Amino acid sequence: MRVPEKILSVLRKERNFLIATHINPDGDAIGSSLALSIALESMGKKTYVYSRDTVPGFYKFLPGHNRFISNLKNALKTDPVLVLLDCNSPERAAIEHYVLRSTIVIDHHETEKDFGDVRWVDRNAAATGLMIFHLIKSLGIKISKDIATNLYTAISADTGTFRYSNTYPGVFRASAELIESGAEPDLIADYLYESWDRKRFDLLIIALNTLEIHNRIAIMYITRDMFRKTKTKPEDTENFSNFPRIIDSVRISAVFREIGKGVWKASLRSKGDVNVAKIAELYGGGGHKNAAGFKIQADLKSAKRSLLKAYKKLN
C-alpha cells in the first residue's frame, strides 16, 4: 500500500492536529484515531482526538481511549490541521459548523463528498486501521504495543476478525507485524466478543427460547417483563439477532423488543443480498442493506405478521 507523499509531508511539517472520526464510532474509527494520535505525539506533535459520541464501553480497553474529547474548544485554540479518519465529510463527523485551515482525509469508504485539501480514500482497503498502519510505518515511527493494539482492533472490527470477504493477504501480513509489535489477538478478541455480563447472556437465552422460523425468517422477541426479570437494558440486546444467522436457511434474523405497551422495535439483520432496509422503510424505519430497524404499534402476533408480509411483498 502506497501512502501519498503529500500526507506524510503535512504530518511531518505541522505541529498541531485535530483527529476527528465519524459519529457512533466503531472499532476501526476508534482504533485508527488513537493509533494516529499516539504515533504523532511520539514525534513531539500535539493532537486532539474528537468524537461527537462517547466510546462504547467495550472499547475502553484500548490504550489512550480517554484521549477522546467531545468538545472542540481547546483544540481549536491551537489552530490545528484537521485529520478526518474513517469518514470523508465533515457532516459524518458532526464538525460541519467549524472551519479549519487545512484538512487531511484518510478513509476507505466510498467517496461521497469532495472535501479536504489532501485526500487519501482507498475503497479497497479493508480498514482505515490498515491505512494508518502503513502511514505510521512510512513516517518511520516504531509501532509500539499501544499503537499495535489499536490498529489490530481496528482491523479486527472491520474484517469481522478475519471472517469477511475483505480478509486479503495484506490484512494478514500487517496483522502478523502488529502481533510482533505487541498486539495480543486472544486478548483483543476477548474484549470484542467475550466481555458480556452474565445477565446479558441470560437475556439472550430467554430470547433464544422464543425463536420461531417462518419462510427463512428467524424471529425472536423480548418483552419488558424479560428485561425487568434479568435486570437488563435495551442496549444489551445488541448483536442478539446475529445468533440465529448461524442457521443456514435463515436469510433474515429479527428481534422484536417491547419498548412500550403494544409498541415494538424490530431489529433486522440479513445475509447476502437480502435488503432489510427496504422492509424497514415500509414501516417508516430505515438502515442499511444488511442491518435495519423499524417501530410498530401492534400486538406481538400482528407485529411478526407485518414482517413476514413485507418480506413476501418484496421477494
Place this chain on the structure above:
Amino acid sequence: MRVPEKILSVLRKERNFLIATHINPDGDAIGSSLALSIALESMGKKTYVYSRDTVPGFYKFLPGHNRFISNLKNALKTDPVLVLLDCNSPERAAIEHYVLRSTIVIDHHETEKDFGDVRWVDRNAAATGLMIFHLIKSLGIKISKDIATNLYTAISADTGTFRYSNTYPGVFRASAELIESGAEPDLIADYLYESWDRKRFDLLIIALNTLEIHNRIAIMYITRDMFRKTKTKPEDTENFSNFPRIIDSVRISAVFREIGKGVWKASLRSKGDVNVAKIAELYGGGGHKNAAGFKIQADLKSAKRSLLKAYKKLN
C-alpha cells in the same frame, strides 16, 4: 518451521500411504488429512484417508471430503506406510489393532505417547494444518486451491478463526499464502459458522438452558434424550462450549455430553492462561491448553463436581 528431513525422505521414497487421524475428527484433523492426501497424490502416490468416525456434515464443503474411509481392508492390502495426523497414538485413531510396517507421526498436541518410527510433534504449532502447510512446501509441491482450502480450514478451526492465543505471526503469514493459493476466508467462515441446520441450533438452545456457572466455570450438559428429541448427533455439539465464553467472568466453558448410560464426555474450552489440558489429563483425557476433553463414568452431578475439583486443585 523446520520440517524433519527424515519425514520428507520417507514421503518421497514410499508409494502407498495410509493417512489416519483421531476419532471424532475436527477441522484440523480433516483438513490436514485431506490436504496431505491431495498433495501426495499429485506426486503420483496412492493414499487412503482413514477416520473411524464420519466427517461432520458441515465439513463436507472441503475438497476431497469423500476420500475418507472407515474400513481399512483395501488400504492394508497395499502395505502402506501409516501417517498419523493430529494425534500421536494408534488408540486415538482407533487403529491399535492393526500392525503397519512403518509409521510417521505428525501432531501438535501436548499429550505425547512414544509411538511411531518418525515422529514430528510440535506442541507450539497452532495447528497440524500449519505443519502440513510447511511440509507440502518443503516437498516442493504447488499449493492448489483444494489444498489451500483444506489447510486454511484446518488452521481456522484450531485458532478459533484467529481468536485464540495460538494466533502467532506465522499463522497469519501462512494464511496469507493460502489465500493467494485460492482459499476464500469469507466462504470458509460461512461454512464453519453460519451453516448449522435448524435441529442443531435447537439442540444448542436446549443445552444453553442447562447452563450453570460456578466459580468462573460454565457448565452445560446434553443427555442422550436431548439428542434423540432433536434428532441430532454428538458431532452437532462442536463449538457449543464457545457460547458461554461470551460471558466475561467465565474462564472455562464445559459441555458434558452423555455417551452411554452414566458415561459422560466433557469438552472443555478455556480463556487465556487457564490450561484445560492439565484438567483433562487428571481424568485420562488430553488436548491443548485452551481446548481439551475427557471421559468420565459417573452420574451428572459427580461428573460436574469432578471438573470443579480439578480446577480448584490446579489453581
